[in-house]
Amino acid sequence: MKAKDFQEATAQRIFEVLKKEGQNRVLLADEVGLGKTIIAKTVIEKVSQWHKDDLKDDFFKVVYICSNANIAKQNSRKLGIPKKNCVEVSQGRLSMQHIKIYMQESEDHDYMQLIPLTPITSFATVKSSGSVSERALMYALLMRMDCFKDMNGFKDFMSNNTKAFYEWAMEYYEGQVIQCDDICGNRYILEMVEALNKKISPELIEKIRERSSLAKLEESYNNNDILTELRTIFAHISLDKLEPDLVIMDEFQNFRQLLHAENETGMIVEKFLKHDSTKVLLLSATPYKPYSTIEEISENNDEEHYVEFMQVMDFIFTDEVKRKNFREVWNNYSNKLIEFKNKDYTTLRICKNEAEDAMYQGVCRTERFNVNKNGIIDDSQAREIEIEQGDIISYVKTQSLLKDIGASNIPIDYVKSCPYLLSFMNQYKQKREIVNYFNKHKDYSLLNKRKDLFLNRNQIQNYKEIPMNNARLENLKEMLFQGGRNGFEKLLWIPTSKPYYVTNSLFDKNSNASKVLVFSSWEMVPKMIAGMMTYEVERLTVGKLYNSETEKAGKGYFTEDVKRKFLRPRLIEERTQTLTLASKSLADMFNPLEYIGKDIKDIKVELEKKVAEKLNEIKTKCGIGESQRGDVSWYVDAPRIWDGENLEDNHGDMPMDAAKVITNMIIGSPAVCGMRIFKDNNMAEKLGELFVSLFNKPESIAAVDLFYGKRSERTYYKNVLAYLVDGNIQAVLDEYSHTLGVKASDLLEQISEGMNLRTSTSEIDTYDSFTGQRKKSGLRAHFAVGYYNAKGDDENIQRTENIRTAFNSPFRPFVLATTSIGQEGLDFHLNCRKIIHWNLPANPIDLEQREGRINRFKCLAIRQNIAKKYGDIAFRQDIWEEMFNEASKQEKGNNSDLVPYWSLPNTDEDTIKIERIVPMYPMSKDQVKYNRLIKVLSLYRLTLGQPRQEELLSILGKSFEQAENIDDLFINLSPFKRRIREVED
Incomplete structure (x- = not known):
């Protein structure tokens, strides 16, 4: 994707700072969703060309550091370096980087290389044995050292009781080491052995010898401590070889902790960030906390926002003169802001401009709020919902049970967030107390009248309707399925924003449909929503057919034997x-x-x-x-x-x-x-x-059968073809291709990733399993999925990446429920314009971060509006390019390219908007909390980098009630807008 005008202006400004102003650190703090990665791509192009032409570099290395592997996978493709020159994230562990570095240094290497690193896969050396691949590569090199060649049990020691280690990894990485050595003219093995001999102490060798002698005798022996030392040694060797030309740090909201880490992470970061010799580009809308509530300040016993702000600015301005000047100017601005009265408006604006200019020396930020006064967010569904009887019963019965066993009280927010708590509330304190009580007493009579705190397995087995027992969940169910009136359960993909033809089918009747993104504070909620909404879809489709059949022996929801499943593959x-x-x-x-x-x-x-x-x-x-x-x-x-x-x-x-x-x-x-x-x-x-x-999936077969009201295995493929036509599949694929922005094999690969999400199963407790009468049951998730597991193992990283990719496709899943793990750095916008704040965050910035997941470039709401307004123009070749080009001609005016790709200048009641849904319980504090969040969001930019912001806003709010030009007091760090302002002046 080519940078838009405001992105190009920002990239050019960053380039000038790095090249002409002698400063090696810049913060790109664009508002969430405005394409910081595209700007970084443009910066890479400019800086690499500079290095190539002026500095005569023959190898340009970019190290891309981000907060998790899913962000790394998502953005590596966007940074403009060919895929073959990008190290796979799974290979991104620092302890393994040396082999990729040597391979790339062969005479025929390409000019650029991208190396992604993440805290989990790259920096997590503390008390960890590492991955199988890490240990296999380490073994392939260590066994070439004299001290390890004939060491008894060394191979078993390095395997660390991982069976797969023997099956493929050792053979593969032995071959990789030999291949790398050949490519590098027999330097690799020699230099690596020399480096290892210098870094591995005799004491460590002796420890390994002792443990190796025990490796076979004690199969459960844990070698993590020593393996951690080895991984750290290999990581340092990689760092010594890395020598990046540009380091990009992306989405580091925990920047403060990263810089001040005292473990191996700190040692690794010091290589890049504790010296001013390396060019560093920070990408983050919130590298420090932009806003701190009074409660957060009290909890941390400091002015966290202000402290973090100054730490980041100190990091950026390594020059003492610049650093001192910035602090003086900023303190002056802060004092004027605190003392502000309406009559001092002009003085305050002058001080603000001085502070803004000082900050602009190392920070760029573009925001969309000045472009789109009316906004594209509809908050009419931020309202109270009707409470369910099940809510009350659930709370009363859970609380009484806890009281009877002498356990902790149940937080009322748990009950408001999740029904069937004893089925879903695993790993929570109250559930552990309940489990421990009954494990000890073995008397389940206290549960006999509280069975409805569990899901009913027999009802699920026979596809019976399950009461939601939760107002928020009932609200979500009604929103999705409208009591079965919209046929949403029969759709296998979201209808295209611009159909090529009219079908008058269910796809046309759901023409403005959207996927749904749900944010919750509690990890049990995504799991619950995924299971409950997927079951509801299966009940409305597979269940309808199942309950119309007469012969059901051995079949039902929990059937595990594929041969006995109710609906088997038909396209064969x-x-x-x-x-x-x-x-x-x-x-x-x-x-x-x-x-x-x-x-x-x-x-x-x-x-x-x-x-x-x-x-x-x-x-x-x-x-x-x-x-x-x-x-x-x-x-x-x-x-x-x-x-x-x-x-x-x-x-x-x-x-x-x-x-x-x-x-x-x-x-x-x-x-x-x-x-x-x-x-x-x-x-x-x-x-x-x-x-x-x-x-061939059961849920697809049922959807097609119900779509046409007839069942026939022999002619099913004909119904499938009819379904594809009614679903405007060509238009769906063309729109999907346009949003992905890639072609040929890359496009096919991404479509494949978007369609290949496997059904997951999560174990839940039922009354029978809790009382030991049967095993736990598995609740499937495919229509809705949960994105919440923060574990950093390769399998989970791949699963969560698959979920993100699938949710961005037009195909199922249609609901994604997540926690704060989905709040930062990831995009979910391609087919979603509905966001539910299941639980409101405490900080208004978190609300902005959440909505930034779907309020992005060419998001669904923008595309639906563009298709609605410009879908009747004469098309020649690419309808989406042509519609956006026409929209730009008609609507951009004097704005930047934020219009029409991110924002629309004129919105009204007919505009299709991003829907902010906040289901609030009656008589709760939700409404007050929500109103406060929205008010702060409208003004917090004014108090950027100030201590005790909430108190300051409270005071300033009264002063600005009559101010017409309050926007003039917002810090403006946008290179595009400042350039226009300079021209006008």
Whole structure:
């Protein structure tokens, strides 16, 4: 993606600071969602070209440090360095970087390299054995040292009781070491052994010898302490070789802790950040806490916001003169702000401008609030909801149970957030106390009248309706399914923002639909929402079919045996070919742009006529007729003939519906759509195979059957084709391709990642499992998923990355429930414009961070509005590029490119908006809390970098009630806006 005008202006400013002003540290603090990564990409281009042309560098290394591996995976693709020159995040551990560095230093290396590092995968050396790959690579090098060559048990010691270690890792990394040594002219092994001999002490070697002798005798022996030392040694060797030209630190909200870490993290960070010799670009809307509440200040016993602010500014301004000047100017501004009266407005503005200029020497920030006064956020659903009887019963019964066993009281917010607490409240203090009590007493009579604190397994097994027992959950259920009136449960993808044709199907009736992003304070909530909403979808689809069947022996929700499942795959063998045949002739017979806005019925009539004529030619040539039960292979073989293939003449009559089926293939077969997208047979076929997998899932089969009100395994593929046509799948894929912004194999790879999220299962307690009568039950999640596990292991990192990618696709999951882990740095905006604050955050900045996940570049709300206003223009080739170009001509005016890609200058009641949903309990503090958050959000920029902001805002709020030009007192660090201001002045 090419940088927009305000992004280019910012990148140019950062480049000038680094090159011309002799400062190696810059903070890019753009408001969340405005494309800091794209600016970083542009900075990389400018700085690397400078190094290449002026400094004559032959190898430009970028180290990209971010807060977790999911952000690293998401943004590595966006930084503009070719994929082959980007170290995989799974290979991003510092202890392993040395081998990639040596390989890249071969004579034929490319100019740029990107190395992503994260605290979990790269810095977490404390008390950890590391990954299998780390230990395998370390072993491959250590075994070449004289002291380890013949050490008994050393191999077992390094395996650390990991069976997989023996199966693949050692063999693979032995080969990698040999290959790297060959590439580097036999330097790698020699230099690594020399470095290890210098860094590994005799005392450590002796420790390893002692542990190795015990490795086989004590299988459960933990070697983490020694392995941690080895990992740290290898990490330091990598750091010695790294020598980055540019370090990018992205989304470090815990920047203060990072800089002051005293463990291995601190030692590693010191290599990059404790000296001014390395160019560092910080990317974060909140590198320090932009706002601190009185409660937060009291809890931390300091003015946390102000302290963090000054620490970051001290880090940026390493020059003592600049640092001293900034502090003096800022203190002067702070004093004037505290003493402010309306009559001092001009004086305050002068002081503000001086402080702004001083800060601008090392900080850039663009915000959208000045561009879009009216806003694109609709908060009409921030309101009280109707309380459920189940809420009250749940609270009373849980509280009485805890009282009976002498345990802690249940926080009322738990009950307001989650029903069936004994099923979902794992790892919480109250649940542990309950478990411990009954483990000790073995008398479950106290639970007999409280069984409804658990989910009922028998009801779930038979797809019976489960009461929500929670007002927020009931509100979410109604929003999604509207009591079954909208048929949302039958949709397998979100309808396109710009359909090519009209179908009058459920897709058209849900034309402005959106995925839903839910934020909660409690980790049990995402798990609960994922399980409960997915079950509701299965109940409304699979359950409907299940309860209409007479023969159900051995089947039901909890059936684990695939052969006994209620709905088994139907697209098998030749039935799949109507979805996987990549036919150029079929692709060429339909140009969607020629049919914009037309009724699908009329389009089919026109195409069927053309297809029938071509089929008649085949029938005449082969001397065959047509019949009700004709040879179904003609559905695929006729297009093959049109593509120029020579087929054997061993076919029977053509089916009477051949023209109809082939017409549906022309319009909706994913492989044919893929031909129009990729112009490549192999990629188009692979796209078709992805849809075969999608439509073979039980929930998809049920959705298609209910969509058309008929069941037939033999002709299911015909219904699938009809479903693809009704779902405007070509338009869906074209819009998806546009939002991803990539082409060819990269596009296919990302579509595949977006469609391949596997169903997960989370264990829940039922009454029977809690009392030991059966094992825990597994609740599935696919329509809705939870994004909450903060563990840093490779499997969880991959799972959470898959969830993010799938949620950004048009396909399921349609609901993503998360905690603060999903609050920073990740984008969820491509198909979501509804955000639910299940629990309100304490700090207003957290509210802004949450909504920044979906209020981003070309987000769903923007695309839906652009399609609504400019969907009738004459199209030539790329409808999305052309609609946005027209919108820019009509609406941008004197604004930056924030319009129309992020914001709209004029909004009204007809504007499709981002929906801020805050389900508040009656008579609670939620409304007061919400009002305070919104008020602070409108003014906190005024008190940027001030101590005790909440008190200051309270005082200033009264002074500014009549002020018309309060915006003039907001700190303006936008290079684009400052450039315009300079021109105007």
